[in-house]
Amino acid sequence: MATPAPGATPAEAHATVPDSLTQVFRLSRYQLREYLFSRRFLVLVAVVATIGGIITAIVGHYRGALVSDNLAFYGSFWGGGADVVIVLAAVFFGGDAIAGEFQNKTGYFLMGLPVRRAAVYAGKYVAAFVASVAVLVLFLLILLGNGLYYFGTGAVPWQLGVSLLLAVVYLLAVLGATFLFSSLFKTSAYGFVLTAVLFLFGFTILQALVADLVKMEPWMVISYASPVIGNVFAPNASWALTGTITDVRAGPGGPVLSQVYTPGILEGVVIMLAYFLLTAIAGLLLFEREEFA
Amino acid sequence: MSSPSIRIEGLTKRFGSFTALDGLTLELEGAKCVGFLGPNGAGKTTTLKMLTDMIFPTAGSCYINGTSVQADRKRALSQAGVLIESPEIYPSLTPRQALEMVADLRGVPEPEWHDRITEVLGEVKMADWADQRVGRFSKGMKQRINIAAALVHDPEVVILDEPATGLDPRGMAEVRAIVRGLKRRNRLVFMSSHILQEVTDVCDEVALIDRGKLLFYDTLENVKTRFSGGIVSLDVGLARPLVDEGLVRKVSGLPGVASCTALEPTRLRLQFSGGREGREALMEGLVGLKIGAISLGEPESALEEIYLKQIARGD
Numbered sequence: 186m187a188t189p190a191p192g193a194t195p196a197e198a199h200a201t202v203p204d205s206l207t208q209v210f211r212l213s214r215y216q217l218r219e220y221l222f223s224r225r226f227l228v229l230v231a232v233v234a235t236i237g238g239i240i241t242a243i244v245g246h247y248r249g250a251l252v253s254d255n256l257a258f259y260g261s262f263w264g265g266g267a268d269v270v271i272v273l274a275a276v277f278f279g280g281d282a283i284a285g286e287f288q289n290k291t292g293y294f295l296m297g298l299p300v301r302r303a304a305v306y307a308g309k310y311v312a313a314f315v316a317s318v319a320v321l322v323l324f325l326l327i328l329l330g331n332g333l334y335y336f337g338t339g340a341v342p343w344q345l346g347v348s349l350l351l352a353v354v355y356l357l358a359v360l361g362a363t364f365l366f367s368s369l370f371k372t373s374a375y376g377f378v379l380t381a382v383l384f385l386f387g388f389t390i391l392q393a394l395v396a397d398l399v400k401m402e403p404w405m406v407i408s409y410a411s412p413v414i415g416n417v418f419a420p421n422a423s424w425a426l427t428g429t430i431t432d433v434r435a436g437p438g439g440p441v442l443s444q445v446y447t448p449g450i451l452e453g454v455v456i457m458l459a460y461f462l463l464t465a466i467a468g469l470l471l472f473e474r475e476e477f478a
Numbered sequence: 479m480s481s482p483s484i485r486i487e488g489l490t491k492r493f494g495s496f497t498a499l500d501g502l503t504l505e506l507e508g509a510k511c512v513g514f515l516g517p518n519g520a521g522k523t524t525t526l527k528m529l530t531d532m533i534f535p536t537a538g539s540c541y542i543n544g545t546s547v548q549a550d551r552k553r554a555l556s557q558a559g560v561l562i563e564s565p566e567i568y569p570s571l572t573p574r575q576a577l578e579m580v581a582d583l584r585g586v587p588e589p590e591w592h593d594r595i596t597e598v599l600g601e602v603k604m605a606d607w608a609d610q611r612v613g614r615f616s617k618g619m620k621q622r623i624n625i626a627a628a629l630v631h632d633p634e635v636v637i638l639d640e641p642a643t644g645l646d647p648r649g650m651a652e653v654r655a656i657v658r659g660l661k662r663r664n665r666l667v668f669m670s671s672h673i674l675q676e677v678t679d680v681c682d683e684v685a686l687i688d689r690g691k692l693l694f695y696d697t698l699e700n701v702k703t704r705f706s707g708g709i710v711s712l713d714v715g716l717a718r719p720l721v722d723e724g725l726v727r728k729v730s731g732l733p734g735v736a737s738c739t740a741l742e743p744t745r746l747r748l749q750f751s752g753g754r755e756g757r758e759a760l761m762e763g764l765v766g767l768k769i770g771a772i773s774l775g776e777p778e779s780a781l782e783e784i785y786l787k788q789i790a791r792g793d
Binding site for chain 2: 201202203205208289290292299301478
C-alpha cells in the first residue's frame with residue numbers, strides 16, 4: 186500500500202512528502218515532459234531550425250562580406266539572433282506558465298497537492314529555463330556549423346562562450362518578466378501578447394524615448410542591456426559597469442544630432458540580473474497571493 | 479494513533495462587499511462521511527477552497543489533522559486527498575502519468591506506484607484507459623481520474639467537492655461505493671453535494687449552510703428527527719394493491735401513526751412518531767393487518783424535505 190500507512194500520525198504522513206527543493210525539480214521534470222508531449226518544444230525547435238536554415242541560406246548565397254571576419258559573423262548572426270530566439274522561447278514556455286493554470290483549470294489539480302506555491306512557480310520557471318536553453322543551444326550549434334565551415338575549427342572565438350553566458354543571463358531576465366506578466370493575468374493570451382509586444386519592440390521604443398527625449402542613459406530598460414550579447418564580439422568592447430556615449434553629428438565638426446548610448450558588458454549583466462531578481466520576486470509574490478476563486 | 483480530523487474556526491470570506499462565508503465553525507473528527515449541503519452560492523465550494531488553501535480567508539482558519547492549512551499548507555495537505563472544482567488534467571498526459579506525478583510529488587515510494595495506481599484506477603473503473611491521453615476523455619472520465627488522484631496516496635482525510643459532477647448514474651453509484659470503502663478504512667470524508675440521495679446513501683452526518691452561515695450540523699438520523707418535529711415520514715410497500723379503504727383507517731390507528739395516505743395502490747405514506755421500538759411495533763402491527771406489507775422505510779425524499787424547508791426559512 187501507499188504511504189502514509191493507515192493510522193499514520195500527521196508527522197509520519199508529512200515525513201514522506203519530499204522537501205520543497207526536490208519538489209521543484211520533480212515539477213520541472215513533469216513540466217518538461219509536458220512541453221515534449223504537447224509538441225510545444227518540437228514546434229519551437231522547428232521554428233529555430235527554420236531561422237537557422239534561413240541564415241545558413243543567406244550566408245551561403247551572399248558570402249563575401251558576411252564571412253570575411255569570424256568576429257563580425259558571430260556578432261551579427263548570433264548577437265542579432267539570440268535575443269529573438271530568447272524572446273520566442275520565453276513566449277512559448279513562459280507566456281501561459283502561470284495564467285494557463287487558471288485559464289485551463291489545471292491549477293486545481295496541482296494546488297490540491299502538498300506543494301508550496303513557491304515550489305510550483307520555481308518548478309515551472311526551471312522547466313521553461315531548461316527548455317529555452319536547449320533551444321538557444323540549438324541555434325548556437327547551427328551558427329557554429331556555419332562558422333566552422335567558413336572559418337575552420339581554429340576560428341571559434343572565445344567571445345562566443347562569453348556571449349552564450351550573456352544570452353543565458355538575458356534569458357533569466359526575460360523569463361522572469363514573462364512569468365511576472367503571466368502571474369498578472371488569468372488569461373494566457375495576455376501573457377503571450379504582453380511578452381511578445383514588450384520584448385520585440387515595446388522596450389526598444391521606451392529605450393529610444395528615454396535616450397532621445399529625456400537625454401539620459403536608458404539603463405532602466407532591459408532592451409538596452411541585451412545588445413551586450415553581440416557587443417562582446419567588438420574589438421573595442423567595453424567591459425565597464427557604465428555605458429559609453431557617442432555623439433552622432435551632422436558631419437565632421439558639425440552639430441550633435443543625437444547621442445548613442447552603448448552599455449558596458451558588466452553594466453548589461455547587472456541590468457539583466459536586476460530585472461531577473463525584481464521580476465522573479467514580484468511574480469512569486471503575486472502568485473503567492475493569487476486565489477483560485 | 480490519532481483519528482482524522484477537520485476543524486474550521488470562524489471562517490469568513492468576503493469578496494468586496496459580498497460575504498460568501500460568515501464565521502463558519504465546524505469540527506469533524508473520526509472515520510465517517512460528512513455531507514456538506516447548501517444551495518448554489520451558499521458557500522460550500524468557498525469553504526472547501528479555503529480548507530485546501532486555494533483561496534484565503536478574510537478571517538478564521540482551517541485545520542487538517544491539527545495542522546493549520548493557512549500556516550503550513552504543505553503539511554496540512556500531505557494528509558488529505560483533494561478534489562475541488564473538477565480540475566482539468568494536463569491533456570497530453572495519460573491517467574497513469576498524471577497519477578505518477580501526484581504520487582511522486584506526494585512522496586509515495588516509486589516501487590509502490592504501479593500497484594497503487596493500478597488499484598485506484600481499478601476503483602474508478604478507468605484501468606482500461608490507463609495509457610490513453612487524458613485530452614481525449616469525456617468530462618466524466620476526467621472526473622474519475624480526479625477522484626483517483628485524490629486517493630492515490632491513501633489519505634486519512636478526503637475532501638470532495640461535488641464528486642459526482644459529470645458522472646453517469648453508474649459512475650455516481652461507483653463514487654458512493656468508493657466513499658463507503660473509505661469509511662471502512664477509517665477515513666474521514668468531507669463531501670459537498672447537490673445530490674441528496676447520494677448524501678442519504680453514504681453520509682453519517684450532514685452540515686447545511688445557506689448564505690454563508692451554518693444552519694445545522696448533526697447526524698443524519700438526528701437531523702431527520704429534529705427537523706420533522708419528532709414526526710418522520712415512512713413508506714410502506716405493499717405486495718398487492720390496497721382495495722379496501724377501511725384498511726387505510728386501520729393503519730392510521732396503529733400506535734405512533736399520525737396519518738396514513740395511499741400514495742399509490744401499492745404504497746402508503748405514514749406520518750409516524752416513535753423510536754426504534756415504536757418502529758418494531760409498527761412493523762408487527764402492519765404484518766398483523768395482513769395487508770401484504772413487504773417493506774417499511776424512510777422515503778428517498780426525507781432529507782430533501784428538510785433541506786427545502788430550512789432553505790426556504792432563510793428566504
